[in-house]
Amino acid sequence: xxxxxxxxxxxxxxxxxxxxxxxxxxxxxxxxxxxxxxxxxxxxxxxxxxxxxxxxxxxxxxxxxxxxxxxxxxxxxxxxxxxxxxxxxxxxxxxxxxxxxxxxxxxxxxxxxxxxxxxxxxxxxxxxxxxxxxxxxxxxxxx
Numbered sequence: 728x729x730x731x732x733x734x735x736x737x738x739x740x741x742x743x744x745x746x747x748x749x750x751x752x753x754x755x756x757x758x759x760x761x762x763x764x765x766x767x768x769x770x771x772x773x774x775x776x777x778x779x780x781x782x783x784x785x786x787x788x789x790x791x792x793x794x795x796x797x798x799x800x801x802x803x804x805x806x807x808x809x810x811x812x813x814x815x816x817x818x819x820x821x822x823x824x825x826x827x828x829x830x831x832x833x834x835x836x837x838x839x840x841x842x843x844x845x846x847x848x849x850x851x852x853x854x855x856x857x858x859x860x861x862x863x864x865x866x867x868x869x870x
Contacts, residue, residue, distance in 0.1 A: 742774040742843075746841075746842055756829070761852055763826065765826060766819065767820060768829070768831075770844050779811065779836060780844055783806050784796060787828065790827075791828045
């Protein structure tokens with residue numbers, strides 16, 4: 728299945744996100760609209776440019792104010808990014824994250840371009856109740 732970010736530019740005409748200044752103080756923040764179980768992320772460079780990030784960190788938040796860096800095995804790590812503007816690089820998270828907000832912090836980018844990217848998060852809306860419990864509650868309420 729082809730990632731949606733490859734087709735979005737054709738439908739919406741957008742080339743991706745690129746901050747005015749390419750420096751270590753930039754980030755891209757996405758509000759997923761509700762608590763979401765995030766299982767993977769994918770990045771791609773900014774369409775039609777020499778702009779892409781080669782390494783980045785991820786942070787997550789429920790409120791948009793208190794952030795936690797993604798960790799695995801007790802380490803805060805950098806994700807390898809892109810090597811061009813066109814290829815999609817997907818990373819499956821070693822453990823799922825439940826959050827409403829995702830923040831991508833570019834650590835390094837193409838030296839002949841700027842920070843630029845398209846981001847896609849994979850997952851589903853979070854439910855505090857297991858599906859089997861929801862099924863049982865639904866049927867017990869209708870009887």
